Amino acid sequence: MNREYRYGDAVRLLGGTDPAIKKLDTLLGLGTLGLWDLVDAKNELIRLGNDLLGRWREWRSGDDWRSRTERIEAAHEILVITSLFEAVDGLRLPFTDDDLRLVKRTAGALTPKRRGKLQDNVRIVLDGLEVPPCPSPQRPYEDVRADIVTFYEGLAHNMLSVLKGVAGWDELTSHGEEQIIMEVGMALPGLALARYEDGYRRLAGDVPEFALWAQMTEHQATRASLAGLERVLAGMTAGKVLPVELEALRRTQQNALACAVAETGDVPVGMRLPTLEEAYLPQRFRAGEVLSGRDNPSMESWWKDKPVREDLPSFLAACLTRSAAGRTPLIVLGQPGAGKSVLTKILGARLPTAFFPVLVPLREVSANADVQEQIEDAIYHATGEKLRWPALARSAGNALPVLILDGFDELLQATGVRQSDYLGKVERFQEREAAAGRTVAVIVTSRTAVFHCAQPSTSTIVTRLEPFDEDQIGRWLRVWNKxxxxxxxxxxxxxxxxxxxxxxxxxxxxxxxxxxxxxxxxxxxxxxxxxxxxxxxxxxxxxxxxxxxxxxxxxxxxxxxxxxxxxxxxxxxxxxxxxxxxxxxxxxxxxxxxxxxxxxxxxxxxxxxxxxxxxxxxxxxxxxxxxxxxxxxxxxxxxxxxxxxxTFGEFLIARLVKSLLTEMVSMPRRILTETLDDSLLRSLLSWATLSSRAPAVVFLAELAKMGQDADRWHALVRRLFKRLNAQTDVDLPNYRPRIASPAERYAYYSANLLVLAVTTAEQVPASDLLPGLEDLPTEWKRYFYLWQSQFVGEEWAAQLRMVTSTPKVSSDDLVLRMNPAISGEEAAGELPTGGIGPLTVFTRTYVDLTSPGDESA
Incomplete structure (x- = not known):
């Protein structure tokens, strides 16, 4: 569909009169729009656009969410085009309207080549009318403004191409050409933008949606609680009286506000957990849009250029008042304990009656069911009533259903990758509902780390909840103490x-x-x-x-x-x-x-x-x-x-290793020396590197310093390393957390023993650790390249960061140490001082020292 017809649809949506629409169709119906058409059309389009934008009370009102949202977005398109025509009308060109119309009258007399070139230039103007979309809640207004500027600049450039076909262009002086270039190429975009921004600010003052989309609202009043969301949205739409069955669901969801902020079991007599309504604070967050299949919101790098925001109520209101809410789900990510589920409960209780929220805890419904069955199952769990979704959605009348699907990550964890296309199922459900006249918005929550298994479509808005800052911690504590x-x-x-x-x-x-x-x-x-x-x-x-x-x-x-x-x-x-x-x-x-x-x-x-x-x-x-x-x-x-x-898990890893080492060194000396059984330790340490969880190693170093057994642990670890090749596979045969070869398990166990050795002593000569079955340089290289060949990329990088080595003075030996930057003795990310460097560097140095002049070594 040509953009002109969409512009005509925008006029119709805002209530343009039949005569105006007919004239618009006459002007735009030929499928081409040249500069002569701007001459004929601009005055009428300016008058029509300003008239429609001035009647905002008429097109903004209405109970139906879909039509209201479409009309508001149509108003933005009319604002963009009207601002352009007003700027064109203000240009000072050395041509009369008759000069411009002459192009249309004489085009047929031109040579085919010249006429084709002129028609191509006319089409360039037509192509320029791809109006940028409305401001959106996930993008700063400055970025949208830049798109508008680019749009106006491109159109101005194309208009210059058309002007070169106007009668009299060849007779212009150089000063006249410069004047046109200045007016059209440089002044027009600025004039159009100024008129656009002025019109947008006026509309933002009258139509709250415009203010929300461009992030022009005052956030301070809505930071304390998501009750602010209720106030913001209630001010946009009229309240509704819900049917009995929907009112029962709403009351059930509102009851959550009076419940304790978390389920912790019993608390001491006299202590009380704050209620959800008392303790909830809107989180800080970041927001972005998936633009391609390469985007991965589960990666920290994806969020680096997205600013931290504090206007969560306004952001959510903006998302729910755009037509895109009925096409793609809004994704809410966060760490465990960040408050995702609490947020969904607040939304279920706080959305005003112009919306119809349905909270669906995905942990409580069938993972293999389709979306509609999951909704119906959640409603049954909440109210005890078996209700069919189509009838329920119809009974909501003009209220917009908002499905809140809490715990997408739980489906993935509990069922595996079979639900990785779940977001696609949600979008197909939205498409079906919209086609049936039952438009529905969807919010999906998930833990950030699991979301890499998902397949969000382009244009999906994703937001990530951020940790509390100092101010939020203080506000929460005031509630707790009170x-x-x-x-x-x-x-x-x-x-x-x-x-x-x-x-x-x-x-x-x-x-x-x-x-x-x-x-x-x-x-x-x-x-x-x-x-x-x-x-x-x-x-x-x-x-x-x-x-x-x-x-x-x-x-x-x-x-x-x-x-x-x-x-x-x-x-x-x-x-x-x-x-x-x-x-x-x-x-x-x-x-x-x-x-x-x-x-x-x-x-x-x-x-x-x-x-x-x-x-x-x-x-x-x-x-x-x-x-x-x-x-x-x-x-x-x-x-x-x-x-x-x-770090809870990493502490428990360190604590268990400590317990096993303590138990082994506590055995009678005869048993320890003759029948040392490391089967349990070896089974646990043969599948992944401890260095890949650096906090676990730091915890272990702290536990070693706290007790009196560090020296005994170190002696035990040295003995275990030296006897690595003296034993066959002695781990527990039924413990197989994943598939791995014997060489891989040997590599992991030996590397972890190396980490334990440098954790339990300040420095370790390599000669005290290696079995000594070959000369030291050869043996060291064998282990080094074994680890390098068996570890996946990040594990190998973590091992290199964890252990440092340097040649021992006056000796063909290496001194191995735990990286001080990791242990906290130096700032994280800095290279250790005192000549200690990454393991790879000093492996090469060590080989070179023992083989002078042998560059291949």
Missing amino acids: TNSSYFNRLGVKPFTLALALAHRDLAEQPLLLLMLALYDADDNALGKAAPGLGQGELYEQLIISFVKRELKKGRCPTDELDDRAELELQRLGFVAFSMLNRRSQWATSVQVSDDLGALRQDLREPGFSTPASPGEQTFGRFFFIYEAKAARDADVVRAYEFLHA
């Missing part, structure tokens, strides 16, 4: 201060982890009473074990068994963390955890506890610091688990 002031006073507990929270900022930046810190400190100010300079490993030890003991007490664990049972739970959680590490993943399913625990021969029987569905569920399901993703598949519920913060 809610529990009587509890604190009664027990003599001090309020949780901002300074204390910022001392553990990595955790406090995530809303759910901030709550975890607050709960921990509320127990006799445990966090505040910690010794100054408390290491992160010590904090995690106290934090995690306190929550584990709290859960055990709820299960009526005998007091005299509490410490032992807590230690057992922590060790199991360490095995779970290894399930994730060894699968190169941040999550694991309950089936995978159960298989691993069985293969590792871990006894899961717990006296006094009812038998859970699986060992994996028993290990994971009851801890607040673990995120559970679940999806219904056929008759089963498939569960996957992830730590709320990746």
Whole structure:
């Protein structure tokens, strides 16, 4: 369809009168638009455009979301074209209207070649009328303004080409030609833009959608709560009285506002968790648009050029008031604990009655069902009524249905890549509904790390929730302290201060982890009473074990068994963390955890506890610091688990390695020297590099310094490395987290022993570590190239960053050390000082030192 006909449609949408439309069709109906047509049409189009834009109360009103949105977007197109015609009308050209019309009258008398060239120039003007789209919530207004400028500049350039065919051009003086070039080529875009911006600002003052799309709203009033979203949208649309069945669903979703901000199980008597309505703060966020199949919003690099914003209510309102909302879903990404599900509950409760929100927790519906079945299933779970979607959507009348699909990542984790085309299914559902006259907007939430499995289409808007800043942490703490002031006073507990929270900022930046810190400190100010300079490993030890003991007490664990049972739970959680590490993943399913625990021969029987569905569920399901993703598949519920913060898992990895090393060095010396059994340690460390999870190594170094066993650990690790080739495959044969060759597993285990060696000693001569079966340079090169050949790219890069080496003075030896930049002794990202460099550099140097003049070595 030619753009001119779409412009005519825009006039019709805004209520242009029949005579005006007929004249417009006459002017534009031939399929060509030359400069002569601008002469004939511009005055009429200027009058018509200004008339329609001035009647904004008529075309903006109306109850139907789709027609209202289309009319508002049509108004933007008319504004762009009208501003152009007004600028053309203001040009000072050395031609009369008759001169311009003469081109049309005499074109037939031109030679075919000259006439074809003139017609081509006319078509250039026509091609220039591809009007840029409306401002959009995911793009800064400055970028849209640049598109408008480019549009006007391109049209001005094309008009200059047409003007060269006007009678009298050849008679112009050079001054006359310069005047035209200045007027059309340079002045016209600026004049048109100034008129456009002036008209846009006027419309933004009258039509809130224009202000929202261009991010011209005042955000301060809507930052405190998403109640601001309700106020913004309620001001745009008239309220509705919903049918009984829809009102029941709305009341159910609104009840969530009075519920606790998180499900944490029992809390001490007198303590109260803030409600969702009290504690929720709109998150900071970034927003972008998928422009090609190469775009990957799960990558940090994709977000670098997208600014952090604080106007979430206005942004969401802008997204829901554009016609694109009925074609493609809005994607909301975030880390575990960032508040994605909380946001969906707020939206389900806060959208005004001009919208009809339906919250669909994807963990509670069948993963294999189609979108319509999932909606109907969610409504049944919420209200107890079995309602068919088409009838429900029709009963909503003119209200726009907004489907909130919470937990796309849970479908992926629980069912695998079979749901990677789920977003395509959602778009096809939207297309079907729009064709049936039931336009529906969709919001989909997912964890950022899992979204790489998705297949978003181009033009999809994606937003990512950002961590709390200092101001948000402080505002949240004020709510927390006010809610529990009587509890604190009664027990003599001090309020949780901002300074204390910022001392553990990595955790406090995530809303759910901030709550975890607050709960921990509320127990006799445990966090505040910690010794100054408390290491992160010590904090995690106290934090995690306190929550584990709290859960055990709820299960009526005998007091005299509490410490032992807590230690057992922590060790199991360490095995779970290894399930994730060894699968190169941040999550694991309950089936995978159960298989691993069985293969590792871990006894899961717990006296006094009812038998859970699986060992994996028993290990994971009851801890607040673990995120559970679940999806219904056929008759089963498939569960996957992830730590709320990746460093929790990395601490538990380090803690389990520490426990295994401590247990091995605690054996009687005769057993240790004669029958050293490293099967469990070898099984865990033969599938992935510890260096790929650098915080785990840093935690291990801290744990080594905290205890008195570092020297004994180091001696054990050296012995294990030296006897690597003296043993056959001694790991546990049934533990297979993934497919890997014997050479690969040998490479991983030996590399991890190297990491353990430099973690438990300040420096390690290579001669003290290697088996000594060949001369040292040859043996070192064999291990070096073995690791390089077996590790995937990032693992190899991580190993190079973790361990540094330098030639030993006056000796054919190497000194190996843990990179001080990683251990925190130097600023991260800087090269270590004192002559220590990356492993590759000093491998080459070392070879050169032992083979003078041999460049090939």
